[in-house]
Amino acid sequence: MVFVFNNDTKETLLAENARIAATMLSRMVGLLNRSNLASGEGLFLDKCNSIHMIGMKFAIDALFLDKKGVVVGMLENFPPGKISKVFFQAKSCLELPAGTIANTGTAVGDKVSHKEV
Numbered sequence: 189m190v191f192v193f194n195n196d197t198k199e200t201l202l203a204e205n206a207r208i209a210a211t212m213l214s215r216m217v218g219l220l221n222r223s224n225l226a227s228g229e230g231l232f233l234d235k236c237n238s239i240h241m242i243g244m245k246f247a248i249d250a251l252f253l254d255k256k257g258v259v260v261g262m263l264e265n266f267p268p269g270k271i272s273k274v275f276f277q278a279k280s281c282l283e284l285p286a287g288t289i290a291n292t293g294t295a296v297g298d299k300v301s302h303k304e305v
Contacts, residue, residue: 189207189208189304190205190207190234190304190305191203191206191207191208191302191304191305192204192206192208192302192305193206193230193282193300193301193302194300194301194302195292195293195294195298195299195300196262196298196299196300196301197295197297197298197299198293198294198298200293200294201228201286201292202224202230202252202280202282202284202285202287202288202292202294202300203228203229203230203252203288204228204305205226205228205229205230205260206229206230206231206232206282206302207230207231207232208231208232208234209210209231209232209233209292210234210253215234215235215236216263218231218239218283219231219244219283220244221250222245222246223245223246223273224245224246225246225248225283225284225285227284227285228285229284229285230282230283230285231282231283232280232281232282232283232302233248233277233280233281233282233283234279234280235280236252236278236279236280236281237252237274237275237276237277237279237281238271238272238273238274238278238280239263239266239271239272239281239283240270240272241266241268241269241270241271242268242269242271243268243269244268244269245268246268246286247265247266247267247268247286248263248265248266248283248284248285248286249262249263249264249265249283249284249285249286249287249288249289250262250263250266250272250281250282250283250284251265251281251282251284251289251294251300252275252277252278252280252281253278253279253280253281253282253300254277254278254279254280255279256299257299257300257301257302258298258299258300259294259295259296259297259298259299259300260275260277260278260296261273261275261277261278261296262289262294262295262296264286264289264290265286266286274280278294282300
């Protein structure tokens with residue numbers, strides 16, 4: 189399944205070709221088997237309030253969302269080898285290509301929505 193993610197507050201497109209990692213295995217693998225994340229792609233991690241970049245080959249942007257889809261934390265250009273802090277209010281994380289947060293003007297407090305396409 190492919191999903192579109194929008195920043196409803198800023199009326200901007202975050203990802204038009206995003207996948208959802210809902211199982212334990214798909215969350216553990218995440219983007220580890222990828223060499224990049226193209227513009228418009230994304231990975232949504234359900235039940236997630238922190239991420240790690242151990243074994244990753246490229247930097248990403250990450251939006252941490254509460255149960256209503258409100259951005260409660262952000263990581264911009266988060267590099268390989270790092271472990272994020274825990275965003276205790278977060279219930280999910282949307283991983284995006286590095287630069288997406290800046291390009292869309294996304295900020296803490298913005299509302300994010302998604303739909304299947």
